[in-house]
Amino acid sequence: MSNMTIGIIGCGNIAPAYLRGAQKSDVVRVKACADVLAEAARARASEFGCEAMSVEQLLGDREIELVVNLTIPRAHFEIAMQILGAGKHVYNEKPLSVTVEDGKRLLDAAAPRGLRVGCAPDTFLGAGMQTCRRVFDDGVIGTAIGGNMCMAWLGPESWHPNPAFFYDVGGGPLLDMGPYYVTALVNLLGPVQRVSAFTSRPRKERVATSEARYGEKIPVRVDTHNTGLVEFAGGASITATFSWDVAHTQMPRLVIFGSEGTLEMPDPNGFVGPVNIRRHGGEDWSEQPLLHAENARMFGVVDMAAAIRQGRPHRASGELALHVLEVLEAFGRSSAAEKPVLIQNGCLRPAPLPIGLTAWAID
DSSP, rough: OOOEEEEEEEOOHHHHHHHHHHHSSSSEEEEEEEEEHHHHHHHHHHHOOOOEOOOOHHHHHHTEEEEOOOOOOGGHHHHHHHHHHOOOOOOOOOSSOOSSHHHHHHHHHHHHGTOEEEEOOOOGGGGHHHHHHHHHTTTTTOOOOEEEEEEEEEEEGOOSHHHGGGGSOOOOHHHHHHHHHHHHHHHOOOOEEEEEEEEOOOOSEEESSGGGGTOEEOOOOOOOEEEEEEEEETEEEEEEEEOOOOOOOOOSEEEESSEEEEEOOOTTTOOOOOOEEEEETOSEEEEEOOOOOOOOTTHHHHHHHHHHHHTTTSBBHHHHHHHHHHHHHHHHHHHTTSSSHHHHHHOOOOOOTTTOTTHHHHH
């Protein structure tokens, strides 16, 4: 299978993780990176051995077939539409867009052009979550009945070099961290059918304590404490907390209660981590051996490029990302309407990875 030449737009904090991942795969080759700040593109290009281009040059390069869009959330839709307009496949950093309406427009624009849309997160393709998928599909814990997902801490202003966008439209714990959690559960349980939620904004302003922005006041334009109940079409009801207003918690990040036992899942923001089960009647928890090799960010892009070459569906798809985006958007809609919200845009569970693959192998 020939490799695919790709480009990257957006050379900020997350870009090195993608560029390092690309260096580990023979399926993709990063030809160029671009950023509105030319010096940022030059720095990344020098660090990782690719070309620095303007956005216009990158989109006009005929050799580049797929573009990874690592811009800030508010720009995801606009840049992705430009990428499609240039006749190239696009893989967005999460979220797909900041509204479901724009996410649908993006997929509708790609289809008639014969182009594909992919989207982070791809952490559900890591060894940890793929082992959970195998445990669940093999019926080890029986039928899923309920569970809990919890992402709760004090927010990114203490460490991120430019934290303001986290508290602007398209940010907040729901759209920043929620995709990891909901995507992991959709991969396991299938699509969501409705959401009941309450959201709030306890603080109207944050103060950055990271070295680069120390003392900077950040207006909060999104809800930062979100709780709810996510009901899956298969019958499981999962309680949810997504908050940047919690000092400490010992709650597990992801846990599924099954008819035959309980599954504790690893951090969905990572590619590995412990997978623990305890069946009914068991005396203690049992850590499961990971059934897959360790991968990292860019693996979803690698799978997408391979899928295009092979003519099969890619796993971190636009349809999956749109469904997850609608689930997360439903938190605010449900809170405002004071009633449950039905999810309209469905998706299929992504195909699991085969067992026994070496690192960065696909199928």
